[in-house]
Amino acid sequence: MVHSGQGETMSIGNLAQVTSWQEPTLAADPQRERIVAAQAGLIVHGGEQLNCETPPASLGAGLTPTAQFYRRNHFAVPLLDEARWRLGVSGLVDQEMSLSLHELTQLPAETMVVTMECAGNDRVRFERPASGVQWGPGAVGTAEWTGPRLEDVLRRAGIRPGAREVIFSGADSGSVEGSAEPIRFERSLSVADALESGALLAYAMNGRPLPARHGYPLRLVVPGWYGMASVKWLTDVQVTGESFRGYFQDTHYVYERGGRREPVRLMQVRALITRPATGQELASGAVAVRGVAWSGAAPIDRVDVSVARGRWQKARLIGTADTCGWQQWEFLAAGLHPGETVIRARATDMVGQAQPEQPEWNRLGYAANFIHEVRVVLR
Ligand SMILES: Nc1nc2c(c(=O)[nH]1)N[C@H]1C(S)=C(S)[C@@H](COP(=O)(O)O)O[C@H]1N2
Ligand SMILES: [Mo]
Numbered sequence: 001m002v003h004s005g006q007g008e009t010m011s012i013g014n015l016a017q018v019t020s021w022q023e024p025t026l027a028a029d030p031q032r033e034r035i036v037a038a039q040a041g042l043i044v045h046g047g048e049q050l051n052c053e054t055p056p057a058s059l060g061a062g063l064t065p066t067a068q069f070y071r072r073n074h075f076a077v078p079l080l081d082e083a084r085w086r087l088g089v090s091g092l093v094d095q096e097m098s099l100s101l102h103e104l105t106q107l108p109a110e111t112m113v114v115t116m117e118c119a120g121n122d123r124v125r126f127e128r129p130a131s132g133v134q135w136g137p138g139a140v141g142t143a144e145w146t147g148p149r150l151e152d153v154l155r156r157a158g159i160r161p162g163a164r165e166v167i168f169s170g171a172d173s174g175s176v177e178g179s180a181e182p183i184r185f186e187r188s189l190s191v192a193d194a195l196e197s198g199a200l201l202a203y204a205m206n207g208r209p210l211p212a213r214h215g216y217p218l219r220l221v222v223p224g225w226y227g228m229a230s231v232k233w234l235t236d237v238q239v240t241g242e243s244f245r246g247y248f249q250d251t252h253y254v255y256e257r258g259g260r261r262e263p264v265r266l267m268q269v270r271a272l273i274t275r276p277a278t279g280q281e282l283a284s285g286a287v288a289v290r291g292v293a294w295s296g297a298a299p300i301d302r303v304d305v306s307v308a309r310g311r312w313q314k315a316r317l318i319g320t321a322d323t324c325g326w327q328q329w330e331f332l333a334a335g336l337h338p339g340e341t342v343i344r345a346r347a348t349d350m351v352g353q354a355q356p357e358q359p360e361w362n363r364l365g366y367a368a369n370f371i372h373e374v375r376v377v378l379r
Contacts, residue, residue, distance in 0.1 A: 027076035028212055040067040045133050049073045050213065053121075053138035056372075060274035060290055062319060062328065063113065064141035066206050069214065072118045072139060074185055074248070075174035077213050078233050085217055087201070091167075091239035094158030101203060101217045107148040110200060112223065113325035115142045115294045119226035119253060119264050123365030130365020137272055137372055142292075142325045145221045146204035151195045153237070159191060162241045166194040168220050171233040176247055187231050187253075188244035189222070198223050198324070201234065223324035224266050224296035226366070228253050256363040266296030268369040269355055271303050271329070271347035276376050284378035286334045287343075289315070291372075294326035295349035305331040306344045315345070336378050344373040 033050045042052040053070045082101050089097040118139035120132045154166070170185040189197065199222045203210060210216040215232030222229040228248065244250075253264040271293035276282060287307075293300045299321055304312035315331035333343070348354040355371050 026079035028079055030076065033071075033077065033213065037071065042068065042070070043136065043138065045135070047133065049075060050077060051133050053135055054141060055277070056138055056272050056274050056291075056374075057277040058274075059138065059141065059272060059292060060328070062142065062322075062325065063144060063206060066143065066208065066211060066214070069141040069143060069205075070118065070139045071213050072133075072227060073172070073213075074176075075172040078171045079212050080171055080217060080233060082217050085235070087218060087234060088236045088238075089153060089157045090236065092160040092163040092241055093154075093239050094160060095156070097153075097157055099153075104148060104201065104203060104218065107152060109146055109148055111144055111146040111204075112198070112200060112221070113142060113144050113322035114221055114223045115140065115267070115324065115326045116221070116227045116230060117267050117270075117294070119228055119366040120364075120368075122368040122370055125368055125370045126359075126361050126365055128361050130361065130363065130368075132365055137370075139227075140272070140294075143205050144207065145200055145202040146207070147200045147202040147218070147221075150199040150201055150220065150237075153201060154194060154239070157239075159239055163191050163239045164241050165190055165239075165244050167236075167238045167240055167244050167246075168231040168234055169236040169238070170215075170231045171235050178251070179247065183247055185231060185233075185248055186244075186246045187229055187248055188240075188246070189229065191239070193222075197225070226253075226264055226267050226296070228264065252364065253366070254364070255366055257360060264366050267294065268359075268367045269293075269295035269297070269300075269347050269349045269353045270369040270372070271345040271355070272372050273343060273345050273374050276343070276374060278374040278376070280374075281377045281379055284336050284338045286332060287336060287376070287378075289331045289333055289343055289345070290329070291315075291345055292326040292328055293345075293347035295347065295351075295353065297353060298350040299323070300327040300329075300347055301350045301352075302348045303327075303329040303331075304346050304348075305333070306346075307333040307336065308341045312346065338378045340375055341378050342373050342375050344371050346371045 037052040121139040275290040303315040
C-alpha cells in the first residue's frame, strides 16, 4: 500500500502475492549493539536506537573497516532469516518477482567503492539548534559494496508505461510522531534515478556478507546520495505511478528553510581532517595533515588547508580516487610556532561547488557541510 498524493491509501499491483516481508521476530539487543560499537572505538549517541559515529582519526584509509562504519537506525535492527526472506518486485512491472538471496547472487554482480554519509552529519555545529541526533562529523564511511545493479533487476521485471517512482521498503518498523500505526522505513526514487544513479542491491560489504546492523541480507546502495536513500533490510521494490509521500520521504529528509521545502538528495561537498586529531600535542616545526574529501555531485577537484588562520593553500590529492568513493589528500604545514593551532580544510568539487563558511540552517539540520577544523597544541 502506498499513500497517494491526496493522502488516501491505495493498493498497487498484486502485492499480497509477492510481498515477501514477514514481521521480524528477532531484533538485535540495542544495549549489546552499543557495547560492540563502543569497543570498536565508535562514539555512541544516546536514544533508544543504535546510532554511532566514527572518530575522524579512524577514517583516513580508503575503505572504512566494517566494524568502524557508522550506524544510523530509526528503529530496532531486525535480524532476518535468509531462508524466509525474499525480495519482492511488484507494481507497474510486466513480471512481478520474488527473489531469494541465492537467486540474487546468481545475477551478474558489480563491486563498487561508495562513500555514504548521513544527511544529519555534523549538525551539532549549527548554532541555532536543529532537531535530530546531534551528530559530529563522523557519520560517514566508505565501503566496497557488491550486488546486482538495481537497473538490471528492474529491467528484468520490465517497467510498464505510467511508472513514476520506485518505492523501497525495509523490514524495520516502529512508531513515529504523528502516526498511530507503526510504520516501516520506506523511501522512493524517481524511475530515472532508480535506473541511472548506478544503485546496487548489495549483499556484501567489504567482501563479506552484510552484517545485520548494515542491512542483512540485502540493502540498496545509491552512490552520491545521502545515506537515507540506501534502504537497509530491503524486502520490497514497488514500481508506482504515484508520487510517494511516506514519512521518511516527505516529513523527514526535506530541507525546510524560509517557507521552502526541498527533498534531500546528493551529498554536499566536504573535507575531513583525519590526521592530526583534535587535542593532539605535536612538535612545532612541520606537521603532516591528512584527510579525505567527497561530494555527491562530482569528483573532488581540490582541497585547501589553512593553518593558524593563515591563507588557504592547496593540498596534494593522493591515491586513486574511485568514482563514488572519497578522495584522500595530504598537506605538509611547515614553519609552525608553538601554541594552540587551528588547522582547517575545505574541498571544492569538479562542478565548482566549494564548502561555504556557513552552511544554510534548515529546521531538520541536513547538509551541515561546515569547514572541518582541528585544534592541536604545538610544543
Ligand atoms: N531500513 C532502514 N534503512 C536505512 C535506515 C533505517 O533506519 N532503516 N537509515 C538510513 C540512514 S538515515 C542512513 S544514514 C543509512 C546508514 O547506514 P549504516 O547504518 O549502514 O551506516 O541507512 C539508511 N537506511
Ligand atoms: Mo542518515
